[in-house]
Amino acid sequence: MTTNRQEPNLGILLFVAYRALERRAHDALVAAGITDITLAQARIAARIGPHGTRVSELAEQARVTKQSAGFLVEQLEATGYVERVPDPADRRARLVRLTARADKVVKTANSEVDRVLAEWAEHVGPDRLRQVYETLLDLREITDPWR
């Protein structure tokens, strides 16, 4: 429970903006005929780096337990959007990587995000939007335990 004030607090504003962006990206996938990826799966997939990412790290970034992340990765693997390969650096670990099949998805989502950000920039001004980005980036140093 963050608060029950009437004038919206920062938490709610962050939430509204985040959900709007996420929703638009996911809706764009559906509009493009990609209906076999859920929002929760997308949240995980969006955090996979270009060289693959460990399940543990995905879990941390998405703020879910390793178990939840593993569960979602399993589904993404079943639909062919990711693959798991051994991590050469650590034989306990496996790297989750996007497959070629994910290309269209990533492209569709990214271009929708770009479109949304353009709308936002038009509404509040590019400079103000960039200020938000930069401030949140600095804020991440204290809000994001990992990096």
Added chain:
Amino acid sequence: MTTNRQEPNLGILLFVAYRALERRAHDALVAAGITDITLAQARIAARIGPHGTRVSELAEQARVTKQSAGFLVEQLEATGYVERVPDPADRRARLVRLTARADKVVKTANSEVDRVLAEWAEHVGPDRLRQVYETLLDLREITDPWR
């Protein structure tokens, strides 16, 4: 799926900040011995206005279906944190209101939020934090379909 870039995109930054705030508030409740409110319940409860709010409106604000909101309100009612009273303005509707029992919860959560915001202000500067707030407030006009 928002994107898979390495340099964090705005969506992830919004998410990280939002979750950090929410997590801190919820942890403060647990630390204060309030362990019978889940994060999802708190998300709903935080949107209840001082004069009561309809389930439909809570659902819209929290971006869940009426059914989900109704389910969570039911749980909050069972633990005594909210009550449902008839809406004098519309006999179909019922207003969800916080009870006296919720006072401590609201107070605890709010003061933790204030503490977090103070930390954030110290880290990036009060002016920059306020700029984020104001920009997100303006952004809400296009990201929040309702008001």
Added chain:
DNA sequence: TGCGATAGACAGATTATCTGTCTAATCTGG
């Protein structure tokens, strides 16, 4: 080498969420 920490799989339970349907009440255009 030996012990604590980490990666992630497995099992099981719980919580949250959705779609679809239904009734009662309200709103609105003719």
Added chain:
DNA sequence: CCAGATTAGACAGATAATCTGTCTATCGCA
């Protein structure tokens, strides 16, 4: 002022997402 469309929210049922706890293999360090 009434008929049809809309809205509030309950009910039923299914699914999705998430958690706690446990286990094995591996790693890293003192």
